[in-house]
Amino acid sequence: MNSDQPIDLDKQAELMKKYVVYTRKTRVQKLLVYTGYFRLSRYGKYLLSQSNIIKSKPNQELLFEAYDFDVKVRKVFFDYVKKAEIQFKSHLVNAVSLKVNDSAFYLDQQYYTPSKGDNDKIKKKANRKFFAEKFFENLKKQEEELRRNVTKFPELKDYRNGGGRSKQKIPCWAALSYFDFGTVTNIYAYLRGDLRKEVLVYGYSGKNYGKQVTKQMDTWLDATRNLRNVCSHHNKLIGKTSSIVLPESGEDEILVTNTDLFSRIYALRKLLNEKDVKQLKVDLDKIIRKTKFDLYLFGILPSDWKERFDRINKL
Incomplete structure (x- = not known):
């Protein structure tokens, strides 16, 4: 998929799975509506880079x-x-x-x-x-x-x-x-x-x-x-x-x-x-x-x- 193509909110939430584990998509979508995907993904990417510290993939609570x-x-x-x-x-x-x-x-x-x-x-x-x-x-x-x-x-x-x-x-x-x-x-x-x-x-x-x-x-x-x-x-x-x-x-x-x-x-x-x-x-x-x-x-x-x-x- 071309990452420069516009995507809807559902796909944006799916893409956040690259960075964090979540169980409630609606909560992630609500934050995406407020912040936008690019801004929120920077936090997800940062937390994922720290996985060696938390010893696991970051979850949605840590993201919030x-x-x-x-x-x-x-x-x-x-x-x-x-x-x-x-x-x-x-x-x-x-x-x-x-x-x-x-x-x-x-x-x-x-x-x-x-x-x-x-x-x-x-x-x-x-x-x-x-x-x-x-x-x-x-x-x-x-x-x-x-x-x-x-x-x-x-x-x-x-x-x-x-x-x-x-x-x-x-x-x-x-x-x-x-x-x-x-x-x-x-x-x-x-x-x-x-x-x-x-x-x-x-x-x-x-x-x-x-x-x-x-x-x-x-x-x-x-x-x-x-x-x-x-x-x-x-x-x-x-x-x-x-x-x-x-x-x-x-x-x-x-x-x-x-x-x-x-x-x-x-x-x-x-x-x-x-x-x-x-x-x-x-x-x-x-x-x-x-x-x-x-x-x-x-x-x-x-x-x-x-x-x-x-x-x-x-x-």
Whole structure:
């Protein structure tokens, strides 16, 4: 059978037998109506790959438990990645605009390092190419779109033809509130080294940050953005690996691996304020205690994740 051909609900349920054992087809069909075959099959495929752990083919109850846990935990993470995104945008626009006294600094190349200060010649060349041909051009296009699209952004009418600020660029605190998190993380990644440090001094503990920490911050932002994308698009989170997280000096042993779910939690902890950090732990623990899905058995999180979480120092 051609797997790219559309199939009805009954056949979709039959195909789920490749991954799980079930006795009540109607329950599987009800979940398929809600999730769609492709989405649900990702959970089935993941659980089947873990058969060596459970010593048998997964059953429908395990499928339902895994899916339910994934939905709930994604809701928690999405709430906190939104907080991290908003907070970081605020730190970035305030720190840099105040330092350089320029409300539209994001559109001025003098505040960026196109090579990202990379020592590797190949990476340096690639960074410069991406900056010139994609990143900076895209920034200008996004600002122009904000200015031009009357229907979508009526609140920015003053920056259009005939408006009182039509000759001015849209200030960073307005523009970055509309930019996606990927654009914002790229702005930070390409900023001059002194400005990258300035963002950290402004938004976090105020200590003297070195170049190493700004590079670590790049990985924490990428990890948080990856987590946000998974949650916002309602994709499977359990068992998923993502971009590499670099721990701060002295914290290497806190991470189990640098690409798993706990490494995303590590990155989030670095970005969030202390009040949000404490509540994240409470909310996550509440979901874990109530779930029937044994996430520790499958290595979704380390069993001592709370103790590891408490050992992560604030930035």
